[in-house]
Amino acid sequence: GPYSQSMLKHVYKMTGTEKVADETGAILNYDLRVETISNPKAKNLKKFEVIKPLADADVIVNLPKLKTHGSMIYTGAVKNMFGSIAGTSKTDLHMRMPDYNKFADCLIDIYSGIKPALNIMDAVTGMEGPGPTSGNPRHVGLLLASADGFSLDITALKLINLPLDLVPLFVQAKERGLIGEDIEIVGERLENAIVKDFKIPEHSADGSHRVFRRRFMKCFRPLLKPRPVIQRDLCVKCGDCARNCPPKVIYTEKGKKPVVDYKGCIRCFCCQELCSHNAIKIQRNFLSKLLVSNIIAGRK
Secondary structure, three states: OOOOHHHHHHHHHHOOHHHHHHHHOOOOOOOOOEEEEEOOOOOOOOEEEEEHHHHHOOOOEEOOEEEEEOOOEEEOHHHHHHHHOOOOHHHHHHHHOOOHHHHHHHHHHHHHHHOOOEEEEEEEEEEEOOOOOOOEEEEEEEEEEEOOHHHHHHHHHHHOOOOHHHOHHHHHHHHOOOOOOOOOOOOOOHHHHOOOOOOOOOOOOOOOOHHHHOHHHHHHHHHHOOEEEEOOOOOOOOOHHHHOOOOOOEEOOOOOOOEEOOOOOOOOOHHHHHOOOOOEEEEOOHHHHHHHHHHHHOOO
16 A cells, blocks of 8 residues: 555554554654665666665564465565565556566565565464465464574475465575575474464465476466456445556446456456455466366375
């Protein structure tokens, strides 16, 4: 959504941050300025703008939540730094890089350009199913911490029994040599904490998976791609989906439910992520479900 003082105040109030600030005297950010960050080693984003308070910070501590995600399948430490991009500038990046793997590279560039000093993941209660906003709470019971976001996320993927090659971000990170071979884990033994039946998005076997990256499968990819479907019984006609659609292909008329023009849809699923009424579901057609069922079954 928009990066404005009114939106920040709304978020602070809804999350309880405003109350804590009143009680402790903490100063909340209302600085709307941005600053350009340079990352010469980036693959796609050599320069990008982040919110100024983050650019001015001496130390950055990244606090992700363990969740599934509509387009990226999983969101954790690396993906969480996308939040450093101000407001609707995120929409611009979705439009510039509609391909999942290219967008994943964009997320990697942002994380590596900012490089938090510490990543602490709240995995006490995670979110499974159609995340990052429409999923269901799932008790995992852990806090994960690492100076390296990639190592933390790889450990989290193992924890929820989610294969790396189903997650576009880590397909790209592996190709770029950003994933270490040996990750030292202290504390709880990983094998004792794995949640084998953690529900991942139903559409998660997408073009990022090695099966669909083969040349002979490319002609089928348009048929296999999932799409956002509006649940008419849950839609309240608020128009948030249309206002926040990067390619502007969701149309609304006064008093009527929104309509999606799938020809222009880039499958970023911002509509699903931002719908506060859980009225948008990501679906595949029958052929797609049939072809990917064996991939999902491979987790068991």
